[in-house]
Amino acid sequence: MRTWSTFRRLRPLYSSFVLPEVLRLVSTTGIMERRSAPTWNLPTPDVKADLPPLKLYNSLTNSKVLFVPKRGKEVSWYCCGPTVYDSSHMGHARSYISFDIIRRVLADYFGFKVKYVMNITDIDDKIIKRARQNYLIERYFEDVSSLKEVKEDIRSAIKMMDEKSKSHPEMDQRVFLKREAERLRMLLTARTSVTSLLTGAQDALAAYLDSKHGSSICDYKIFESLPRRMEQEFHSDMRALNVLDADKLTRVSEYIGPIVAYIQTIIDNGFAYVVESGSVYFNTKKFANTEGHFYAKLVPTAYGDVAKLASGEGDLSAAETEKQTFSDFALWKASKPGEPSWPSPWGQGRPGWHIECSVMASDAFGESLDIHTGGVDLKFPHHDNELAQAEAFFGHSHWVNYFLHAGHLTISGCKMSKSLKNFITIQDALKQYSARELRFAFLLHSWRDTLDYGAETMNQASAFNKTVSDFLFNVSHTLRLLSSAKPDTNDELPEALNLSEALAVAEREVFEALCDSIDTRRAMSAIRELINASNQAECSQPLASSSPHLIPRAHQSYAIAAFILRLLGVFGAADGTGVAKAWTTVGRGGGGPPPITVDQVVKAASKPVWVSMDAPKVEVLAAALHGALLACNQFISDLQDAAANANEVDAIVRNFEAYLRKEFNLDLTSLPNDALAVFNCALKHTVREESRLKELINGHPSALEEDAWPVVARLLYAAADLRQSVRVYAKSPAAKSAGLSAKLLVACDRLRDNYFPACGVRLQDRTDLATDKADLPAVGLVDAKLLASEKREKAEKEAEKAALKAQRAQIKEDTARLPPSEMFRSQTDKYSAFDDKEVSMVTSI
Template identity: 70%
Template sequence: MDKRVAPEWKVPVPEVRVDLPPLKLYNSLSSSKVAFVPKRGKDVTWYCCGPTVYDSSHMGHARSYISFDIIRRVLVDYFGFNVKYVMNITDIDDKVGFSILFCYFVDQIIKKARQNYLIENYFKSASSFSQVKEDIRAAIKLLEAKSKAHPEPDQREYLKREVSRIRTLLTSRTSVMGMLTGAQDALAAYLDAKHGSSISDYEIFEALPRRMEEEFRNDMRSLNVLEADKLTRVSEYIEPIIAYIERIIHNGFAYAVESGSVYFNTKKFAETEGHFYAKLVPTAYGDAAKLASGEGDLSTTEVEKRNHSDFALWKASKPGEPAWPSPWGRGRPGWHIECSVMASDTIGESVDIHTGGVDLKFPHHDNELAQAEAYFGHSHWVSYFLHAGHLTISGCKMSKSLKNFITVRDALKQHSARELRFAFLLHSWRDTLDYGVDTMNQAIAFNKTITDFLFNVSHTLRLLSSSKYATTMDLPDNQDLSNALSTAEEEVFEALCDSIDTKRAMLAIRELINASNQVECAQPLVSGSMHLLPRAQQCYTLAAFILRLLCVFGAADRTALADAWVASYHSSSVNGNPWPISRDHVVKAASKPLWVSMVAPKKETLAAAFHGSALACKQFVHEVHDVASNARDVAALLSNFETTLKRDFNLDLNNMSNDANAVFDTALKQALGECATLKRVQMGEVEALETEAWPVVARLLYATADLRQGVRLLAQSGGPLKVQLLTTCDRLRDDYLPVHGIRLQDRADIATDKADLPAIGLVEAKLLTTERREKAERVAEKAAAKAVRLMAKMEAGKQPPSEMFRSQLDKFSTFDEKGMPTHDATGKEISKSQLKKLQKMYDAQAKRHEDYLTSLDS
């Protein structure tokens, strides 16, 4: 047979013509990047294949749904499309299809539900140790048979190990419950094989998917994946599915068989003019293994099908399986028909975008297309098919047998949702993504780059608010930075038009931050900088641009700073024009502490930071008092600080509650008074938290930093307490504040080498913990290297200089009373020039030996 080639894809003819961005998407139907043209102007319909909810969601799910969430957000928030996003939940399923994405043979809902039910009842009734052992032996036999028949080598090895493990369990000294727990999965499979067909309580088939669906949705929320506009469930679509199948039969593309099943006639469809079967993977037509992967192990035999490649639209149910009445007898839907029906019902006979994992291309998506086109009678049901790439774990496929199966919840214990999203953003959505150390280190590093940049922007704005030059100086902009912003805008626009290339867009953000850092290195900012205002304007604008873009990607929350950047899909052409954000706007924004972060403030977060800062202050004040109780200038500093806390926040460090919320509420009332603003803060309104609550926290942080700065300056002026006071100041910076998610950095004027206003702000505690660990590691490495050098020096100094040359008889033969050589090994007298060099070596060893002896004495 000649190689099959899908028909040429054609650009959709829009029903509504509007100006569209030059966006191209990689379309699996054309295997190329093509212009994105929705049918109805900027209104986009999108159907996404959702999960089969039989078990916990894993990183394979995250690969698809985070990727599609990013694309969806870009279409809506960057390009201005109106997207109707529909996703299904498969809560009826019996397929055991081999999935490249999941990389193991998944248990199906029907079996899983039955097994859960059977094993739960078995646990309740099991009392005879001998009967339990007998059943486990029977389960081992079933497991052995599976281990020999399984087509996957990794899975065969896994099952063999399970057989060995459970046999060992049988001979161990353990309780009945211990034995049941250890052999639970094998026992469940055995009980299902023995008793599954006798189950008549069909409610058990609903309980498992409902529970796992809720878990899946919670996991997606934890990953900041937007909810679908419409969520559909197979179990709610039985009647529409039956009607859909009846129409396909009426159109001549399906047939019922004696058993009560209904099959799609692939041969008839493929041979009908205007239709083409397997558009996505034409060469897979007739591939027995791939076809079987979409049918399932509960299917009937091949005998009743007219063609080997035909697939089930409706399956006659056997005892122990859920069933619904239909014109062909009691049964349940086939896997592929579900999506065709739900997408057709919620969207119609034309779908702009259809998405799913790359492993679903064939047979699932190709069968979906065939069903819908057979139903509607045309060949263009889906315009754009987008497939997310595979996911591997440290270079290997994800598999329970390889013990690298990672659930979303497991991943979130190791990394934040933002770090995971950065990992996806730094890779193409359609390429294989390797979830491993290198990938996550890149994501963590990018997160730190953004965090550090925003921390410095926040400090720059604080410098501006405290500077007398803020509104008087009008120095020129830095043209290099203006050009860098213009370049970044253009690069991001081109990247996102190029099939949503977020990796390229992220690199543009990094380059923009690098450009800003270079300017900072060349022209460092301090409190009295004459160029503070233009630089603050630049930093503020860059931060607004970056935060707005990260909001589009779902990697940052909406904040006032992000909203300051008014962006659409076009470039604002900064180069040669005034900055998009005026200096007056920046001066006004910096008039009080501005929230500069990827995370929108929450009341509990601000309360924890305020209380944490107060606790750190309490510890610091007590230690300073203990060290310098008789120093009047230090005592005056501490007294003034405590007076300020009482006046501004009604805060008494010596009589402070352990309840962070109570302490913060008291401070808010003192700072804001009883007013409507206070109520908005207490209700958790983001705007009020940013503009009213955060400044209260910031003022305490600034007061803390200023107190420490005052103590440091007094200590540095000299005196017997200098070392102790500076050590206490270091502990506040390095230990007491970081545990509460507060970073404090000392800053200095490089020109004068004088201490400047320190930088202080909130940073996620995990990042600060990493910084502390890395700093400790650097100190330890430095100390270890110093110790090695010292040991080497000690070793070199052990030998007295008088013995140094005497041991080199291959070079010298005669020596004077000090041990200096007079003749070489051949008996020839040492020349004056050579003797001069040897004397230098002798003197150097004499010094080393003297140091060695001194170290022994000490």
């Protein structure tokens, strides 16, 4: 319950009748303390279906309840979309990535047919204020020329800030306003130009100009252009995050007529009233006192929360005195000068915030919908008011059956806010992390808990990304070994290497986790454990060309990779590649054999298999092919510098160049600068079928996997073989006697550590422990950023190792300079007495 000091602080914000009304509610009914939500009933479906034992955490019950849609496996879902007045930020990502994951799981894992509707709020007080401020500050920048005038306006802006800092209901905003006012005072005392003053005081000036001139604006196009531009940016950001488009997108501006009609019905039903100004308010007291209805179902104790109620009404709301009760909220706002307006039976105006979603969701799904979602900050008053409006309209109390709320997002433990200077846009986040890493961060946490976006969270996400990438890289190499060695026996795996039970356990654990309110944390943990089990088996008996059990181990690795990729695809963290599609059974409790046969794997491995979380793209494959060729060119140049007169090295290089001309029609001495031209040249030489070639050039995913990637892979294998041949010669007696060994090995290391990683190619040397000889090197495509990170971490570890070595050497040198008397006196744990020459005589016990 709010304290008396809180009420005193809020007094300037509200009219004289509000505070007594709040106190009456608290003192006579205890409404903010004793109210509890009404009993929730499991929906009775209109259509029977075989449903999974899925439970969802329902905000209407604050507990996990069985999910039963009204129409069998068809799910109606309305999601509150953004208010488009500024750039999308990580708070938006918190909600929309979380709901995208849940949506994908319902559809792709459990097999529900989901209709997902989302709105765009393009009429709102925030939009009006921001559009006016942008318009006014732009004109001000064009017209103002006097330093004196600018300083005077800044002083007026500071005065307005001082007043707001005393009355704003949010503590962090009051602190911010005070700090900003002080900063602007310092700015005024500095010797600076008009331009610097304008830039430094832009936001404060915009707010001041709006308070002074906002009501005079007549160009209403600005109230359309801003939300259209911000909406486009929002959609672009969502697609960059791999968030699926809504099945239906609604905009408030397209629903004015239905909103007016909806409000009229609420008035006719006795739950709203019109005031003299032309505004229409919802009668919360009448609704709450009507049998069969309950106001504030989601947050019963918030009924009477003055600050939250005010935040839901908007910055441009009319005086509180026209309401019958302070908790009533606007359905229709009579517009004032400088505000956009539409006709209605009550006069020119615009919709209130809450009514917009009630109308659009009702239009999409009628008098009942299965799921309604939004951020946890929308619970009260927005979602509670939505419920009240719709129930007042339809005349029943079960408009939404399941309310899901995504948890808060904090930045390194703090609330995200421009006032705290920790406001992170989605575009800023994507400059630092990949969309997959951001999604992994969300998957590693519960969708309904607070997520702290900071270094620790993102390090965990990046580490998980690397774990999966490394595992898939090793699986790709295993399949290459299978195709190269061509074993003809499929013997049984020994117990230490058999992971069939680990795979079955992981499948069961994932099923149970996702049935438990889509608990992706547990599901991701199951993936990690399965990869760890695979890595442990690999460490116990590293795989090589001559290894026994090659076929069953390759089959096992392929099956595990397919399961993981299929699941990550369900989560929106991986693309639908051929390996992912091979895992055809999802949404089952596990226990059965993998849906992949040995013959499938052997056939797939007959040519290079694309094993990755990403589907291949033309630009990626072309860049890798071209980059690898340039790396080989540089490597050959290094070899010529290191061994100018070595006939053996020349022969190795000539064989490699001849292979490129024969197999790919490529000449290293005259490579085009255009990566795509090189790529197309290689494809045209190797893919003879015209229709298939057209699919490749157009970037058809399956064609790129089946035909383009093998071309790139064979070139990478040839480049790795070139290097391997040089290494073999470098270790020969002939190279050692000629003094070439070290130089050639350095050149080989440079290709592996520098040239290849720069173009997204990872090459790892492998040894066959059975023969103690070099085996086929592992080579493949890996994100260049990940390779750069690995290189950086390796350099840091080597630097730390060198520094520690130097420190130990220094300690040893310093110790050698000490006289014996000083050396032993510090070792009191060993010696307890010394003779007259200060030499230790008695050993401590």
